[in-house]
Each structure stands twice: as C-alpha cells, then as structure tokens.
Amino acid sequence: MTSAESSRAFEALHPHVQRWIWRQGWGALTPTQERAIPTLVAGDQDVIVAAATAGGKTEAAFLPVLSRLLGDEPGHYECEGLALYISPLKALINDQFQRLELMVEGTDIPVVPWHGDVGRKQKDRFFRKRQGVLLITPESLEALFVTHGHRVPQLFERLRYLIVDELHAFIGVERGMQLQSLMHRLELTLRRRVPRVGLSATLGDMGLAAEFLRPGGGEQVDTIVSTEDSGAALKLQVRGYEHKPPALSTNEAEERDERGEQVDQADTLNGDVVDIARHLFRTLRGTNNLIFANSRRDVEVYGDLLRRECDSLGVPVEFFPHHGSLSKDLREHVETSLKTGTQPVTAVCTSTLEMGIDIGAVASIAQIGPPHQVASLRQRLGRSGRRGDAAVLRLYIREDRIDDQTPPPDRLRPALFQAAAMTELLLERWTEPPRVSALHLSTLIQQILSVVAQYGGATAQGLWNVLCESAPFSAVSQDHFLALLRQMGAARLLMQSRDGTLLHGEHGERIVNHYSFYSAFNAPEEFSLAVDGKIIGTLPIDRPVMEESYLIFSGRRWRVLHVDTDHKRIDLARATGGRAPSFGGTPGTVHDKVRDKMFELYRGAADPVYLDTQAKELFTEGREHFQRLGLRDECLVEDGKNTLVFPWAGDIAMDTLAAILTSKATHSEREGICVRVKDAQPSEVRAKLRDICDAPAPSPEDLASGVQNKQTEKYDEYLGEDLLNVDWSSRRLDTQAAIRVAGRLTRSGQ
DNA sequence: GACCTGCTGCGGCGTG
Numbered sequence: 227m228t229s230a231e232s233s234r235a236f237e238a239l240h241p242h243v244q245r246w247i248w249r250q251g252w253g254a255l256t257p258t259q260e261r262a263i264p265t266l267v268a269g270d271q272d273v274i275v276a277a278a279t280a281g282g283k284t285e286a287a288f289l290p291v292l293s294r295l296l297g298d299e300p301g302h303y304e305c306e307g308l309a310l311y312i313s314p315l316k317a318l319i320n321d322q323f324q325r326l327e328l329m330v331e332g333t334d335i336p337v338v339p340w341h342g343d344v345g346r347k348q349k350d351r352f353f354r355k356r357q358g359v360l361l362i363t364p365e366s367l368e369a370l371f372v373t374h375g376h377r378v379p380q381l382f383e384r385l386r387y388l389i390v391d392e393l394h395a396f397i398g399v400e401r402g403m404q405l406q407s408l409m410h411r412l413e414l415t416l417r418r419r420v421p422r423v424g425l426s427a428t429l430g431d432m433g434l435a436a437e438f439l440r441p442g443g444g445e446q447v448d449t450i451v452s453t454e455d456s457g458a459a460l461k462l463q464v465r466g467y468e469h470k471p472p473a474l475s476t477n478e479a480e481e482r483d484e485r486g487e488q489v490d491q492a493d494t495l496n497g498d499v500v501d502i503a504r505h506l507f508r509t510l511r512g513t514n515n516l517i518f519a520n521s522r523r524d525v526e527v528y529g530d531l532l533r534r535e536c537d538s539l540g541v542p543v544e545f546f547p548h549h550g551s552l553s554k555d556l557r558e559h560v561e562t563s564l565k566t567g568t569q570p571v572t573a574v575c576t577s578t579l580e581m582g583i584d585i586g587a588v589a590s591i592a593q594i595g596p597p598h599q600v601a602s603l604r605q606r607l608g609r610s611g612r613r614g615d616a617a618v619l620r621l622y623i624r625e626d627r628i629d630d631q632t633p634p635p636d637r638l639r640p641a642l643f644q645a646a647a648m649t650e651l652l653l654e655r656w657t658e659p660p661r662v663s664a665l666h667l668s669t670l671i672q673q674i675l676s677v678v679a680q681y682g683g684a685t686a687q688g689l690w691n692v693l694c695e696s697a698p699f700s701a702v703s704q705d706h707f708l709a710l711l712r713q714m715g716a717a718r719l720l721m722q723s724r725d726g727t728l729l730h731g732e733h734g735e736r737i738v739n740h741y742s743f744y745s746a747f748n749a750p751e752e753f754s755l756a757v758d759g760k761i762i763g764t765l766p767i768d769r770p771v772m773e774e775s776y777l778i779f780s781g782r783r784w785r786v787l788h789v790d791t792d793h794k795r796i797d798l799a800r801a802t803g804g805r806a807p808s809f810g811g812t813p814g815t816v817h818d819k820v821r822d823k824m825f826e827l828y829r830g831a832a833d834p835v836y837l838d839t840q841a842k843e844l845f846t847e848g849r850e851h852f853q854r855l856g857l858r859d860e861c862l863v864e865d866g867k868n869t870l871v872f873p874w875a876g877d878i879a880m881d882t883l884a885a886i887l888t889s890k891a892t893h894s895e896r897e898g899i900c901v902r903v904k905d906a907q908p909s910e911v912r913a914k915l916r917d918i919c920d921a922p923a924p925s926p927e928d929l930a931s932g933v934q935n936k937q938t939e940k941y942d943e944y945l946g947e948d949l950l951n952v953d954w955s956s957r958r959l960d961t962q963a964a965i966r967v968a969g970r971l972t973r974s975g976q
Numbered sequence: 977g978a979c980c981t982g983c984t985g986c987g988g989c990g991t992g
Contacts, residue, residue, distance in 0.1 A: 342983045365982045577979045741983045813977045
C-alpha cells in the first residue's frame, strides 16, 4: 500500500482536505478511497461505493466532494457549489453533520442538516447560502418541492453532487421510488444531469443497484466494490429446542384469571421458551450482546424473562428491550449504555439495531427463530467481531413436538432447515437481490399530487413526461396512467380547469396540505402508552387492549388504567402480572434460493458442523421424515383427500402457483413450505400442472382479482379495483416463475 | 404470520 502522501488520490485532493487527513494520522488511504477519490473529484460520473465497514466509505465520498466544492486553486477556501446528501435516517444525518463540521473547519463550506427535528434557524441558513453540504431525508426534500416549488431552481442552482447513503435501504420499496422521482424532478428543474453517488454496505446485486441509482443508465455507473475482507473469524452455533407444554394450560390460566388470581407469564409460556431464556442469561451475562428476536412481541417476552432472571438472583438488570414501538428516549438510553460500555448491557431487539448509528462492537449476536433474510442475518452478524475478535453467532430454533396430528410439512423441521439454509448461504456470501418488479402506483399518486403542488398545476401530458416517459415510473403504461388520473379525479384528488390544467381537488388539497403527505410509506395508526403523563411507546390501533387488563411492555409489567379512544392514548400503572401484546404486521417473503438450499440440505448426507446435540437430532428427524414422505424423488404427496405440493421455491412463486391452481378449479393454499391442493389426488394435480405449462400464462390481474385485502400501500385506497389488481400483482405475483416451477414439478417422480 | 423508516407552518406560552 502506498503512503497517503504519495498516492494519486491524495494528490487530487484540495490542500485543506489533505491537511485534514494528516491530522487524522492515517497511514494510508484505503483501496476503496484510492479508487473513489479521482473519479469523484472529476465530478462528472455516477458512482456506487460499496464497502463493508462504516469507516472509510463516508470519507471516500466526502473527501473528494469537499475538495471539489473548494475549487482548484490551492489558497482558495471559499465554497463554490452544493452537494446534496440524502439519508434514510435522521440519526445518520446527525452523525454525519458532526463529522462534516470537523472536516470543513477553517473553510467557508456551510453544512446544514435538514429533517423534522431541525429548527428554523438551520433551514434559513440554507435558504440564504444555497451552497455547501445539505444533509436531508427524502421526506424533507419532498416538503421542499411542495412548499417551495417555485424556488427549487434557485435553491439548487449550484448543485454538483447527489449523494445517497444506505442505498440498499431504498431499492425496490415505495420510499425508493419516491427518491428516484425526486432526483429526476430535480434534474428536470435544473435542466441538467447531476452526478449521483450511492453508498452502501450490503448490496445483493450491483447491476440492480446501478440501475436504481440511474434508471435507464445503470451500465454507465462506475461501481467501486471493496474487496477488503474483515478477516475476523466466525464462531457459529445453531441450537435446537423442541416445544414443551407450559406449566399452566390455557384453560387453567384463564380460570385463575377469572378468579382474580394473578397468572405469571412464565407459567403460560412454552417450557422451551423459558429454557432459551435461561441459556441466554447464563451465556451472555457480564458482556455486551445483541439478541435479535423476529417480532416486537418476542422482544418483550424474552426481555421480561431475562429481567426476572436478574431480579430473582438479586443482580442488576442488564437485559433491555429495543424496538420501534418504544419511545425515542427509552431506545436512546439503551443505545447509550451499549456505547459507553461501563456496565455489561445486552439489548433484546428487532431490526432497529441492524443499521444506523454506531453502537460499538458487541461480544456476540443471538438470533431467536430463523432469520427472514440472509441480508438481514449478515447485517446483524456485522455488529459483532470488530477489533479483530471472532464474530459469535448463536441461533435458537424451536420446533414442534411431533404426534399423530402433526401435518407432514411440520414434521420436516422447516424452521431448523431454513435457519441452516440461511447460514449456509451466509457462509457462501450470497445476499438476496431486491425485487424491483412493482409498479408502485401508490407512490405515483403521491408524486402526481406533489408535481401539481410544485408547479401550481400541470397538464396530463406534462405529468406523463415528468414522471413516466424516460422517468422512474416508466413501467406504467399510458392506459394505466390515464386510468389513474381518472380515478384521482373521481376521488376528488384532482380536478381539471377549463383550459385542461390539472389542479388539486378538494380532497387532494387537504391531503397535500397536511404534513403526513411527505412520506411515501404506510404507517399504521397508533395509541400512545402513557405512564404518569410520560409517553413510553405506542401500540397499533387495530390491536386494542381492555381496561384493567395486564400488559408487558418496555421490559416491565403494567395494568391498563384507561383507554382514551378520542385522543388515542392508553394510561398505564405498574403491576406485577402481564402478557406481551401482539403488534400485528405482514409477513415477508423467503427467496427461491433459500428453499433450494433447504432441498439440498434434506437430500444431503452430512450434518452441518454448527448444530448442537439437540439440533442434530431434530435435523436427523427432518431428513427421516423427508425420506418417509418420498420427497427425495417426488414433489407431490398424498395427504388424505388432499395433495401436498413441495416445489422448493420461494414464497412469491408458491403463492402464484397456488393462485393459478385455484383459478383452475383446484382450490389450493400455501401451507408453510408446501402448497395444499384440496380434494385432488396427485395424478390429478400432475395433470393440472401439465395444463399450466401448456396453456398461455394467465394474466396476473385476473389472479389478483380473487384475493382479499390488497390495499397495503399508503394511497392504495384511491386505486380502483382494476388498478389495484395490476399494482398488487406486480408486487406479489410472478407467473413466469410459477410456470417454471410447474414444469419442474411435472418432471418429478417420473 | 415481520421488521423499519418520516413529517410543515403557525399559534400560544414561558423564559431571558
């Protein structure tokens, strides 16, 4: 490695930035920085910088950007342009603001953070200067377009770079479509192309990421991928548990409840859950760790068990819950305790602690239940094993106790095999590519309303040109676009003036003028939970609790004093009993590759080395049942009057296959890792599958028309049935994949 | 039967 001073990248930087590097005492620039700096200083190309660690990536982008803003002359310290940094998290903006302030010290470069918690003063500073670095969220940028639309050309006149941090968090989701649209609208307003810079740690597919950053021009994006290995060793264990009945049956618990006796949550929980909590307590006590549970409810369940374990031994509590429904105060308290490290602290958390601010390295990671995605498992593992120590990961997997009633798919120990499959894929360095097939009509509605606000009105042709033609919503057909405008008219979101200009309708006006308009994603309505007037968190409004019932929340036990429906508020008081609430939610989708790997593990002979004794037994049983069902050679299994189909495919392909079979008068349902076809023998199912392969592909919209509850995105309520079917099927169905799977199935067992 | 993210303008009040 060359020393910092002698490298080409270093030479390309402004003297002020060079001095900043000296002051840091860096021996050398990282290879990623060496590659990124010359391209970014030139400032005429789109670039993606993908590097595993937090350190180095931000500098790889900001050192050259600040250099460019200072101009070519060595003695020049005045700012000559604007860089726009867009982040998905407010916390990240605050972090970057502090780092940048130190980097620009001694220059004239203004750095302005801009999000919902930032005061008027800072924002006015940007309105005056209109240069330097503006750190902003997509929502706040949206707000600028809506409330200062006519000023956008002047405000961003000097824009030279668009930097998107945590790029992976935007790809394939509504919020990412909004971001693409905003970047495109910005360039249209300025009448020029602005180089885009994407930063990320975990990208599953660089081609998709490049195409996301510059729709229609992904091939020209320069992708700089760090090949530096963290080098840390990995210690891995998958622990198996079989369900044990709770100490009290549901009936007994209810009877005691009715008699007014308090029921201890531990007595109503399955014995294996209590066993897992005990193992976590014994193993993790005394060090800093993260325990990831798959739901907020489980966070509260395990958080409560671990706290009581501490209490019963009379030792200080060191296990604390952390999830998105807890108040900011409570969450920040846990984050700070993890960071300072004076006392041992373990957070029991959801994906809240997967990314975002730096909490420092922890001794180990625990994962309860199979992870939903390999990408998420990788991100979680990355929190352990820094500073050269081995990364430690323990997975705790629960499986059913098998009896005569256990349905065949559950005998296969699917949770354990999914966990093992994901672990294998993690070791193979594979990551799910994002799904980018969705039309995102909900966000198109938002963007139409926003463009009308920005220009004070627009024609249908103008809207089409700005949003769809060679623009982010190019997958939307002209027919669908016109149908959408008509629906928006009917819902009074839009109205047409005499000269044909589209303006906000009565209802559209109301929506756009409320601050809730700026986000593209859907957020459920919530009750706030108050203790002595202080808000400790929230509960979804569709999960009501009764007055006088008991609740476990924030790692403590409460009695519900009062439910105020008008003000959406629930008052709580301390109690000794309680149960963890359910927070609801919609399930995610498992990728094809994971099911494929599960199939491979079922057929294999060797046991993975990372299984503990019980997991090994469960694994062996899973394979035995796999053999017994004849699944090695056959994917269709007779089950009473029904047939079970095991396609070893991802959720989207399986759901689509079930929908196609149902449309062919064979009622079918997804059941875990298989599809249950009702009242049909395997031979009939095989014939149906052959039909599916031979016939023309069914229209996804027709398949969607039989599905209930399709309104899931923010503005879906304004889509008519037809457009809703089009949009929903673009998100949730894949007929080509289903037909491929059907083809494979007809060839099995022959 | 999952998780997470974000938000303006202005009136009213208290404090320096």
